[in-house]
Structures are given as C-alpha cells and as structure tokens.
Amino acid sequence: MAITYKKTVAMFADVVSIEEAEGLLQWALKHPQGKVNLAACTHLHAADLQVLLASRLPVSAWPRDAQLKAWLTSALQDSKETTHG
Amino acid sequence: MTPILQQFIAESRDFLQNISRKLLNLENAPDDVELMSDLFRSVHTLKGNSGLFEFPEMSRVLHAAEDLMSVVRDDRLAYSQDLADRLFDAMDFVSLLLDEIEATGQSAATHAPASVQIADTLRRLIPVAATEEASAPSPAGDHTAATEGSIAAAVTALLESIPAAQIAAWREESQSGATFFAILYAPEPDCFFKGEDPFFQARQTPDLVWQAVASTAAADALAALDPYRCTLRFSLVSRAPRAALDAHFRYVPEQILITPLATAEWSPPPAPSQSTAPRAVTSGVAEEILRTQLAILALPNEVDWLKGRLLGVARTIAAALTSMGRSALIADLGAARDAAVAQGAAAPLHSWLAGKLEPASAPPVAQSKAAADSEAKAVRRAEEGNSPKTLKVDQDKIDRLMNLIGEMVVAKNSLPFLAGRAETVFGARELSREIKSQYAVISRIAMEMQDTIMQVRMLPVSFVFQRFPRLVRDISRKLGKEVNLVLEGENTEADKNIIESLADPLIHIVRNSLDHGIESPEVRRAAGKPAEGRLVIRAIQEADRVLIDISDDGKGIDPAVIKRKAYENGVIDEAALDRITDQEAVNLIFAAGLSTAEVVSDLSGRGVGMDVVRAAVNQVNGTVTVESTPGAGTRIRLSLPLSMAVTNVMVIESDKQIYGVPMDAVLETVRVPRANIRSIKNRQTTVLRNRLMPLRSLNELLANSAPQAANEDDELAMLVMQIHGEQIGIMVDDFREVIDIILKPMSGILASLSTYAGSALLGDGSVLMVLNPKELVTWQ
Numbered sequence: 001m002a003i004t005y006k007k008t009v010a011m012f013a014d015v016v017s018i019e020e021a022e023g024l025l026q027w028a029l030k031h032p033q034g035k036v037n038l039a040a041c042t043h044l045h046a047a048d049l050q051v052l053l054a055s056r057l058p059v060s061a062w063p064r065d066a067q068l069k070a071w072l073t074s075a076l077q078d079s080k081e082t083t084h085g
Numbered sequence: 086m087t088p089i090l091q092q093f094i095a096e097s098r099d100f101l102q103n104i105s106r107k108l109l110n111l112e113n114a115p116d117d118v119e120l121m122s123d124l125f126r127s128v129h130t131l132k133g134n135s136g137l138f139e140f141p142e143m144s145r146v147l148h149a150a151e152d153l154m155s156v157v158r159d160d161r162l163a164y165s166q167d168l169a170d171r172l173f174d175a176m177d178f179v180s181l182l183l184d185e186i187e188a189t190g191q192s193a194a195t196h197a198p199a200s201v202q203i204a205d206t207l208r209r210l211i212p213v214a215a216t217e218e219a220s221a222p223s224p225a226g227d228h229t230a231a232t233e234g235s236i237a238a239a240v241t242a243l244l245e246s247i248p249a250a251q252i253a254a255w256r257e258e259s260q261s262g263a264t265f266f267a268i269l270y271a272p273e274p275d276c277f278f279k280g281e282d283p284f285f286q287a288r289q290t291p292d293l294v295w296q297a298v299a300s301t302a303a304a305d306a307l308a309a310l311d312p313y314r315c316t317l318r319f320s321l322v323s324r325a326p327r328a329a330l331d332a333h334f335r336y337v338p339e340q341i342l343i344t345p346l347a348t349a350e351w352s353p354p355p356a357p358s359q360s361t362a363p364r365a366v367t368s369g370v371a372e373e374i375l376r377t378q379l380a381i382l383a384l385p386n387e388v389d390w391l392k393g394r395l396l397g398v399a400r401t402i403a404a405a406l407t408s409m410g411r412s413a414l415i416a417d418l419g420a421a422r423d424a425a426v427a428q429g430a431a432a433p434l435h436s437w438l439a440g441k442l443e444p445a446s447a448p449p450v451a452q453s454k455a456a457a458d459s460e461a462k463a464v465r466r467a468e469e470g471n472s473p474k475t476l477k478v479d480q481d482k483i484d485r486l487m488n489l490i491g492e493m494v495v496a497k498n499s500l501p502f503l504a505g506r507a508e509t510v511f512g513a514r515e516l517s518r519e520i521k522s523q524y525a526v527i528s529r530i531a532m533e534m535q536d537t538i539m540q541v542r543m544l545p546v547s548f549v550f551q552r553f554p555r556l557v558r559d560i561s562r563k564l565g566k567e568v569n570l571v572l573e574g575e576n577t578e579a580d581k582n583i584i585e586s587l588a589d590p591l592i593h594i595v596r597n598s599l600d601h602g603i604e605s606p607e608v609r610r611a612a613g614k615p616a617e618g619r620l621v622i623r624a625i626q627e628a629d630r631v632l633i634d635i636s637d638d639g640k641g642i643d644p645a646v647i648k649r650k651a652y653e654n655g656v657i658d659e660a661a662l663d664r665i666t667d668q669e670a671v672n673l674i675f676a677a678g679l680s681t682a683e684v685v686s687d688l689s690g691r692g693v694g695m696d697v698v699r700a701a702v703n704q705v706n707g708t709v710t711v712e713s714t715p716g717a718g719t720r721i722r723l724s725l726p727l728s729m730a731v732t733n734v735m736v737i738e739s740d741k742q743i744y745g746v747p748m749d750a751v752l753e754t755v756r757v758p759r760a761n762i763r764s765i766k767n768r769q770t771t772v773l774r775n776r777l778m779p780l781r782s783l784n785e786l787l788a789n790s791a792p793q794a795a796n797e798d799d800e801l802a803m804l805v806m807q808i809h810g811e812q813i814g815i816m817v818d819d820f821r822e823v824i825d826i827i828l829k830p831m832s833g834i835l836a837s838l839s840t841y842a843g844s845a846l847l848g849d850g851s852v853l854m855v856l857n858p859k860e861l862v863t864w865q
Binding site for chain 1 (some may be wrong): 284297308
C-alpha cells in the first residue's frame with residue numbers, strides 16, 4: 001500500500017499509483033483537517049497530484065526526493081496561499 | 086533493417102502510388118463512390134501498417150487522413166480540389182518519412198510538429214457536425230487552437246510566476262548562447278485511460294530548469310472532482326535543444342506547445358539601432374530588418390567606412406536574430422563578420438545572411454524552419470517522382486524470359502550440328518572450327534543469362550518458413566504439447582516454383598511431427614527427455630539442390646507398428662510383412678492409405694499426408710527420405726532441385742530410337758559383357774564391383790519386344806541408376822552425349838503417360854522423349 005492512512009495523516013511512500021486517487025479523494029472528503037506526509041514518496045501519479053491540488057490538504061512533510069519536492073512545493077504551496085488569502 | 090521493415094517500406098510506396106493515382110482519378114470523377122472507398126481502404130491499410138512500427142508521426146498524419154476520408158466517403162463532405170491538395174501534401178509527408186526510414190531505419194522525432202500541423206489541416210476540413218459523429222474526434226488540445234496572442238499571454242504569465250533572480254540568471258546564460266524553451270503541456274482529459282502519467286512525463290522533461298503545475302478544475306468542488314479526468318496544466322522551462330523536447334513529447338505533440346523564450350522578453354535589445362523599437366519585436370519586423378541589412382551588404386565595397394558599416398550591420402543582425410529567438414546563430418554570425426572585416430569585403434557576411442534568410446522566408450513562426458524544409462522537400466518529390474530500387478515484374482514476363490532463354494539454349498545446341506555438317510558435307514574444316522569457337526562464346530553468354538534469370542526467380546525459403554512459428558504454436562496448443570521450433574538456413578534460395586511447391590508438403594510433415602512424433606510433456610518426462618519437444622526445420626544448399634530437413638526429437642517411427650498397420654490396411658501382403666527390413670517399413674509411411682495414429686484427428690491421421698508429400702515432391706523432381714530411431718526422433722529430408730528450368734539429360738539409344746534420361750538419376754554408365762549377365766529366377770542380374778545388380782532392359786520396360794543390341798565386343802550398355810534409394814541397371818543399346826534441354830511436360834492425352842517426364846526439342850529439330858525412371862521401374 002503506497003498510502004497509509006493514519007488518524008489525521010496520509011503517509012505517502014515510494015511510487016503512488018493511479019489506483020490510490022479514488023481512495024485519497026474519499027479520505028480528503030472525510031478528513032478536511034487531515035494532513036499529508038510525503039517524506040518517503042518518490043513519485044505520485046498525475047491523478048493523485050490533482051486530488052492533492054484540489055483538496056488543498058496541508059503538507060506536514062515534504063518529499064526527500066529533491067526534484068519531486070521542487071515540483072510539489074511550487075504547486076501545493078501556491079494553492080495553500082490562495083486558501084489563506 | 087529487419088525484413089518486415091523493408092517489406093513495409095516497399096508496400097507503403099505502392100500504397101502511396103496507388104493513393105496518388107486514385108486521388109488524380111477522383112479529380113475527374115469526384116462522385117465515384119467505388120473509387121472513394123478504394124482510396125479509403127488504401128489509406129486505412131497504410132495507417133494500420135504504420136502502427137506496427139514506432140512511427141507516431143506517420144500514423145498521426147495517416148489517421149487524420151483516414152478520418153477525413155471516412156467523412157467524405159459517408160457523403161458528409163464533398164470532394165474538393167482543396168481536399169485533394171491537402172491529402173497530396175499529407176502523402177508527400179508520409180513519403181518523406183519513408184525516405185528517412187529507408188535511409189536511417191527510423192523516423193526522427195523532429196517531424197512531430199510538422200505532423201501535427203498536417204494532421205490539423207486535414208482535420209480542419211472535417212465539418213464540425215461530422216467531427217462529433219466521427220469515431221475519432223479531433224484531439225487537438227486547447228493550445229493548438231490558441232492564437233498567438235494567448236500563447237504570448239501564457240508565456241508572460243509563466244514568466245511572472247518565476248522569481249526575478251531566476252530570470253536574471255537565465256538572462257546571463259542566454260547571452261552566452263543558451264536557448265530556453267517555455268513548454269505548455271495540457272494533457273487531454275481522458276489521458277489516464279490511455280495509461281499515461283502526464284506528471285511523470287513532465288518530470289522527465291530533459292534539462293528542466295523551471296516547473297509549475299496547476300489544475301483547471303473548479304476550486305471549491307472537491308466532492309464533484311473526478312480524479313480520473315485530467316485537469317492538470319503544466320508549465321515548464323527547459324534549456325534542452327528543441328529536437329530533444331520534440332522527441333520527449335513525440336507521442337503527445339498536439340497537447341504541448343513549445344515556444345522559445347526570447348531574451349527580448351526580459352532584457353532590452355542590446356543593439357543601439359534597436360533601442361527605439363518596441364520590446365517584443367515580431368518576427369515579421371525582424372525579418373524586414375534582416376532583408377534591409379542584406380540590401381546594405383549588397384552595396385559597393387569601395388568606401389572608406391566599409392569596416393564600420395560591416396560591424397554596424399552585424400550588430401543589427403545580431404539584435405534582430407535575438408528578438409526572433411534564434412540567438413543560437415549569433416556565434417556563427419560573428420565568424421562571418423570577422424571574415425568580412427578581414428577581407429575588406431561584404432561578401433562573406435552577405436552570403437551568410439542570404440543563406441539564413443532563405444528558409445526563414447516561409448511562415449514566421451519559430452517552428453516554420455522544419456516545416457519549410459519538409460515543404461521544400463515535398464515540392465521536390467513531386468518533380469522527381471519516386472525511384473524505387475526494386476521493380477515489381479509480372480511473373481508471366483519472367484516466365485516468358487525464361488522460356489526464351491530456354492529456346493536459346495536449345496538453338497545454340499544446333500551449332501555443333503552445323504559445324505559437323507560444314508566439315509563432313511562441305512569439307513570446310515576451317516569454317517567448322519570457327520563455328521565451334523563462336524559456339525563457345527554464345528554458350529558462355531547464354532549460360533550467364535540463364536543464371537541471371539534464375540536469380541530473378543529465386544526466393545528465400547523463409548517465404549515458406551515464416552508461417553511455421555504460428556502454425557506450430559497453434560497446433561501444439563491444440564494438442565497440449567510443448568514444442569520449441571527452430572528454423573535454420575532461412576536465407577537459402579531456390580526457384581519460386583520449387584519454393585511454392587514446398588509449402589504443402591512441409592505443412593503435412595510438420596503436422597505429422599507434432600501429432601505423431603513429439604509426445605506430450607508427461608510422456609516425455611517419463612522417458613527422461615525435456616518436457617519441451619524440439620522441432621528443427623533446416624534448409625541447406627548442396628551443389629544444385631536444396632535440402633530441407635525436418636527433424637524432431639519425438640518418439641520416432643516404430644517399424645513394427647508400421648508393418649502391422651500396412652498389413653491391416655492392405656498396403657503390403659503377408660509375405661512382404663516378414664520380408665521387409667525396418668528401413669523399408671519406415672519408408673512405408675509414404676505409401677497411400679496408411680495412418681499410424683490411433684485416432685483420426687482434424688490434424689492428421691486420415692491416411693493421406695505422407696503420400697501427398699511424396700507426390701508433391703516428385704512433381705518438382707525432388708526426393709523425400711525418412712530416417713527414424715525409435716524413441717529418439719525422426720528426420721525427414723526433402724531434396725529439391727534449385728531450379729527446374731533447364732534439365733540436364735543423357736541421350737541414350739534403344740531400338741534405333743533416342744531417349745533422354747535425367748542426369749540426376751544416372752549414377753554411372755558401364756558396358757557389361759553379355760557373358761556376365763546371369764538370370765536368376767527369370768530376372769537378369771549382373772555383378773558390378775562385387776555387388777549384385779538387378780537388370781532391366783529398356784525395350785522390355787517400354788513393352789518393345791526387340792532385344793537390346795550389343796556393340797562389336799558383345800558388350801551391353803548399362804545405365805546404373807538410383808531409383809527410390811535402390812540401384813538398378815537399365816540396359817540400353819548405346820550412350821550418346823549429355824545435353825541441356827528445356828523439358829516440356831506432356832500435355833493433353835499424352836499427359837497420362839507417366840513413363841515419360843516430358844519432351845524436348847533438339848538442336849537438329851527432332852523431338853527427344855525424356856523418360857521418367859521412377860515411374861518406368863515401378864510401373865513393372
């Protein structure tokens with residue numbers, strides 16, 4: 001399982017496939033206060049990415065993979081700013 | 086290059102030619118439904134074929150052409166001149182790709198933008214109403230339809246989101262010749278269902294220096310979000326060369342947009358002459374400037390301020406190029422400028438600029454260079470036409486050529502007769518010698534011609550072999566056996582007729598091997614063999630024959646079983662049952678009406694098969710032999726002539742008649758003293774080199790009561806022949822020369838005379854009957 005759902009945190013690990021998108025969306029709907037931990041994630045499918053973009057769940061830990069981190073910080077931080085602003 | 090690719094190229098050229106011809110015909114008869122359907126089919130097939138290979142550009146254009154054609158075929162769009170022009174363009178493009186594939190074995194990704202453009206032009210012809218109904222609606226993404234203005238806006242928006250420090254760094258770098266490309270990537274909504282991961286694709290973009298991703302989905306509608314409809318939009322900046330980016334996105338070119346980031350957009354133009362110009366100079370204006378510079382360079386050199394003028398022009402050109410996003414050319418320009426200054430003449434700079442301006446005079450979009458190149462090539466193609474390296478010739482023509490060379494071989498055979506007559510009848514010995522020397526020359530040329538024509542008719546055995554992998558796979562699946570098929574010597578060549586005649590016998594043999602030979606995996610394992618059976622089909626050339634071995638490592642043929650079956654089926658009688666050797670028993674599989682399979686299956690076992698094999702092989706003058714070791718496997722060997730055009734026969738005489746005997750059946754010729762011929766049980770025999778040799782008299786075989794004539798020393802002429810693997814002596818009256826003849830099979834009523842293989846015309850005009858030794862002896 002590439003995403004482990006804890007009480008308030010969704011832990012991403014390794015490569016998160018397209019199969020996770022639906023589950024992630026459901027979890028995001030049920031846990032509006034949830035957070036995502038991307039530390040161990042190396043890649044996530046575009047479908048998962050757009051769920052993250054749409055849900056605007058705060059990121060508790062950024063990926064250790066530098067390239068992925070660069071991608072996600074630009075995309076997810078921006079959307080977070082729009083939430084607050 | 087693989088044979089299948091070569092075949093694809095040859096076939097595609099045919100299709101293209103066909104399509105062109107039909108398009109031209111359609112111009113005269115635009116309402117011809119039949120013609121239109123034909124055209125559609127050709128394009129459809131061509132598209133399908135291209136899909137077998139990795140040529141996305143070709144498939145894309147053909148796919149668009151097919152869509153367009155299907156709309157026309159369904160009467161939803163009328164045929165028009167414009168439509169024909171577009172289709173011609175598309176086909177020229179495909180032809181261009183084919184040239185490249187033929188030259189390099191692959192199609193370069195640089196054609197992707199051009200292919201999108203062509204596919205787009207084709208699709209634009211499809212009426213909107215039709216597009217909705219068409220099976221494949223136009224996949225053109227939002228960006229393709231975007232106007233240049235919105236592209237500029239998107240690029241500006243992208244630039245605004247990038248920190249100023251980052252842009253400053255790029256600016257510095259671009260001054261030293263680097264070019265940055267902005268890439269807008271809008272994956273199509275249902276791309277996930279095609280197995281694509283746009284995010285991965287974007288991450289893998291070569292030399293990525295900046296990235297951003299956004300979603301076009303409504304911001305507050307998380308519950309309504311369909312996670313499987315892609316709404317992502319990627320904005321990327323890369324410093325990779327254009328070609329690399331095209332290659333990276335070659336499967337989705339209609340979803341991306343690549344624009345060079347002109348340095349003008351973040352820095353004032355460096356040249357003073359440009360300082361008053363607006364910041365973003367359109368390519369059109371820049372080109373105008375370049376043309377003016379060209380005119381200045383064409384002015385006379387004889388002025389004092391030439392050097393200053395050259396430097397000024399060079400600086401202006403550099404500025405114009407930069408604003409056109411082609412700053413990569415600046416280093417080149419510097420070299421041309423230095424050369425011009427050194428020579429004190431404008432010529433180097435002038436020719437450099439003229440060379441650069443020409444291709445750029447087409448549409449001023451940055452992509453235009455590649456498109457213009459291919460356009461120029463396309464125009465040239467229409468002029469020069471295709472010049473394929475292979476010719477397709479009707480087989481009848483080749484056959485006629487072969488008959489003619491055959492006649493020629495026969496005609497040249499009359500020259501020795503003529504020489505003989507010149508000497509004996511007219512006493513002109515000198516003339517006779519000259520005729521003979523001329524004969525040698527003609528003979529040599531005729532031989533070479535004959536060889537060449539044979540070569541034309543040669544086909545590799547792979548022509549027949551290629552169907553076996555599939556056949557073996559299907560049959561072994563059906564039988565629940567595991568078989569490893571090994572094909573060897575596929576490049577061995579033989580005459581087309583021979584190769585074609587091989588197909589059926591080979592299929593029979595292979596089926597038999599699979600059905601009767603190779604055992605099921607359990608039986609094999611129990612016998613200590615690997616579960617997977619091995620079937621080898623090997624072709625080798627040996628002198629003037631092709632040998633085809635089909636060997637398996639199955640259970641082999643049990644002579645005892647064959648004997649019993651043969652007896653049960655009435656193939657042999659009781660006496661023969663005890664008498665025949667194991668090898669003879671194995672050979673009985675070729676007898677008609679024998680099947681060893683306990684159950685008649687739809688594969689084999691109906692008692693036809695091996696006798697059909699032998700008949701088919703005999704037909705082309707071949708032989709078939711079988712060797713088998715019970716428990717270890719069977720090997721069936723077909724031996725076929727390389728060519729059946731010219732037959733080498735020995736002329737013999739019997740009862741004042743001459744006959745021909747095929748040389749490949751003759752082992753040797755001996756003269757046997759009449760005293761050495763003994764009768765055993767009413768059969769004549771002799772002893773040749775300590776071996777008992779059965780004898781037959783040719784007259785007797787032909788139902789002629791005349792006795793064989795002996796020579797002055799009372800010796801009888803004996804042909805030792807190999808018939809069905811046995812040696813037999815045929816007594817004749819005399820031997821004559823060995824000649825090459827064109828064997829014409831017996832036709833009409835005479836065709837039933839199986840004792841004759843055919844007839845041939847001799848050099849002196851007489852007819853030679855050629856015997857068929859196999860039939861002659863078994864007929865007894």
